[in-house]
Amino acid sequence: MSTDTGTTDHTELTVDVGPVAHGGHCVARHEGRVIFVRHGIPGEKVRIRLTEDGESAKFWRANVIEVLEPSPDRVEHFWHAADAQRSWSHGHPPVGGAELGHISLARQRRLKAEVLAEQLHRLAGPGFHVPKTPVEAVGEAASAAGTGLGWRTRTGFAVTPAGRIGMHAHRSEAVFAVREMPLAVDGINALRLWDLDLQGIERVEVAAPANGSRPLVLLVPAGGTRPKRLAAIAARLPDDVSVAQLDPATGAVTQLRGRTWVQESAAGHDYRVTGDGFWQIHRDAPETLVGAVTGFLHDGGYLAAGSVVADLYAGAGLFTAPLADAVGVTGSVLSVEGAPGTSRDARKNLHGAPQVEIVQGKVERVLRQKPRNFDALILDPPRAGAGKAVVNQLVASGPRAVAYVSCDPASFARDVGYFRQAGWDLGALRAFDLYPHTHHMETVALLTPRR
Template structure:
């Protein structure tokens, strides 16, 4: 392949600004692998098999690899489609002099090919990190929209599924999103991946000066949305009130500190009411909740099916929900074990733990403990039938895996949003004599590189 230099690089390297590359296989992280004179280049916004012109976004002579965005497609894949969102379209964005926003890096790929690429990444991570030779399909989630106030999601388009969205704020006081690996904020005037409840707020028409970040939660059950405002240093209460007054009366508005997660009421509630699996859940502030409108029911169904079918979950069972959040899995586990069983629910975040106490106050078989998973398990040893493990993106890690194995459960249902940390942890479980007994993967983040997995792990090979 022959590089084509357009303009001198603005960096202190010999790297050209643009290259023509053949796009190679997909890799974890939302990019594909290409090569130039022996150097690996991670290319975003391409599809394996394409020939493209790229703009280098991170390059240096001493770097082990470079990064690049596609700016022109010379030979297109049959799976390439027109991007649904102009500000996330790489070629269009760079033609206007700025990078694309992050968060929709697969929006130029047909949904079927997106799922195939995600399946390939999952299989590669499992093979490389755990020596597991599985290639599970990534399942589409949801169907045609049904009647209802928030019925915007259609699995056929992959749009309108986000019930949570985060926006940065430009110096002009307008909502925007960051470009990938950049501090640059690109203004936006729509969020096609979000449910109507978020887009109806029309954040782009509101003066957000004095605010650094905005978090929005619009429950899929149509209940009252919540807007969280992270003020810039020095912003006065009067300015916060002025911003809050610009939202409709049926929207709750609160100020919050992203570091401490402290929430201050400005108007309405500081929490939202979510519905899932026959239960109601209160989620305060920026507390964790699955962002896809159909994710809670999908994940609960997969977890309970694995545990029920394996005989690990029934009336009288002793189970634990680890990294439990507001209690999504805890409530369903409590139903399954009944009053003759017990559920230990562990969550590290104080706010989420308080929510779980409110959500499960009518379930005497549930004990809710706030603290680190490994510490609580040591303090409260039990003969567990099963554990449900839903850690943050970084995964559980070797120390926690060892502690879980030491707790002696008959099975573990592992919910993960990151194939790399998941595969790494599967390797740790195998080192402890456990095996992967079941695995499903779900496309809960269409038009992004992310996916969700649910696995069943059992002792013995």
């Protein structure tokens, strides 16, 4: 068996698929044991192949290899490489990155709403009233004929031992060659990276901005790969594509051809983003999230000319620039980012806004060093969330409101619990399906001190 780690007599089982769980799988049970099943839908009867098992394991993991009683929401998967049944029929697991592609878009969003509600119920603390929050469709997927494809402006690829572009199977080091990426924008697929010989390269990161500006291909070389080899690969790419080398250990980006950055656009501003610096990957995500954050703050009276605000985990300044517009020259914006390269991008992007102060460093340290009476804080932490220490530091800084942007419902729900322990309440919440065909979602919340 492929990645099975325990007994072999339970390699394949027939189970009833239970409720959806956080992480892209559903819960099933076999002889009292919990199995996290991917590629199923609640209510189905399926045959599964165990991918992680063992008598000492707390739970097992499995893939669906055959559907015996399908859900009415099951659809044909749009991508053969990520289709579990098709892949296992050829003797190998599917690639990751489209684990919900067998489910209708409407049901995907309902399942994500269930996950968000369950995480809040479980982690936000006793007595918390979970608001009924639909997960909103965004962009092309919001239309009746929407497919949920072609939205990724950034994609990372692995490389097979034979030097072909590929992707990992879920929770596996195995890499399988691919010849398309249906979730990516046309600008990425048009590069035809699958036609290149990438021997000597470990990973490839690609960014193709939604505004049509020059794409960037980042090559992460294996140890010992010579510069001549990198130059040969760059020469095979179209002339209007920038190519650079990325050192994953230091984050250093070295120019091979063109620029080491891309130009993104959102909310009436242009943003320089260097290398693999953070930027929302859905083509419509920046506008959507800026609108949700500023809408909450405007409607609550926390954002206006003269307001004092902070943008924490600010990245290249996606939220900082529209906040600067809103507060005007009579207000102020403190923009805090931990990554040095991304903070440098923010300085370039906001150089014409004298009301903005850019600081590179840890959020809790900067807030201690620069105390002020904030009207609002914008919090957009990485997937791990802010954590108890940061939440307590935010509360201690005395803002009138916090707008919290999260890409992980579990860390978000946990942090809501920390805010509640500190005497704050969840005042408003929206959720967006910015990652169709995956289990991921984005939430924007407004948190305020309890009256």
